[in-house]
Amino acid sequence: MARRDDDALSWGDDDPTLDVGDDGVDWGEEPAPAAPAPAAATTVTAQVTGPDGVVRTREVVHPHADERRGRRARPAADPDAPLGNAALVTLGVLGGICALFAVGWFLSGSRFQVWGLLFLDPAGYVAAWVLAVIAPIAWFVTVLVLARRRAVWQRILLLVLGMILLVPWPFLMTGVGA
Numbered sequence: 001m002a003r004r005d006d007d008a009l010s011w012g013d014d015d016p017t018l019d020v021g022d023d024g025v026d027w028g029e030e031p032a033p034a035a036p037a038p039a040a041a042t043t044v045t046a047q048v049t050g051p052d053g054v055v056r057t058r059e060v061v062h063p064h065a066d067e068r069r070g071r072r073a074r075p076a077a078d079p080d081a082p083l084g085n086a087a088l089v090t091l092g093v094l095g096g097i098c099a100l101f102a103v104g105w106f107l108s109g110s111r112f113q114v115w116g117l118l119f120l121d122p123a124g125y126v127a128a129w130v131l132a133v134i135a136p137i138a139w140f141v142t143v144l145v146l147a148r149r150r151a152v153w154q155r156i157l158l159l160v161l162g163m164i165l166l167v168p169w170p171f172l173m174t175g176v177g178a
Contacts, residue, residue: 109132
């Protein structure tokens with residue numbers, strides 16, 4: 001009976017398909033940093049003709065010499081790199097808020113339709129109402145599509161700025177029960 005209880009707790013740990021193999025990294029220590037790629041010379045020799053006609057040799061420092069001396073340039077945002085958990089949750093929350101803003105604009109437009117039609121043509125009112133409902137969702141999709149090559153913090157900043165711009169003020173000013 002003891003063998004059967006042990007089998008229930010093993011969860012298939014002896015399954016050979018789960019073996020990932022040895023990747024050559026000692027997980028007990030920090031892996032050594034990769035050696036930098038061989039770089040071209042940091043100085044370039046140039047020949048300069050002086051005002052007296054004498055050709056002189058001059059060394060010019062390469063513009064990216066600091067990067068090659070150990071300072072690393074910041075990598076550009078990789079659009080194919082997966083987002084982190086915090087970025088995914090933040091984008092999901094901002095997307096949900098944009099959807100709620102669309103609902104707020106829809107409710108505001110339906111609530112103020114009688115007053116809006118006093119001042120606007122019915123076709124103009126409906127067009128403005130539809131655009132107001134679509135605007136938060138369109139902003140969210142546009143930022144995600146057009147700013148996908150930018151850093152995550154820039155995308156989040158653009159989404160927050162758009163949400164500030166697209167707050168459904170009529171809905172917030174009158175309240176839910178009006």
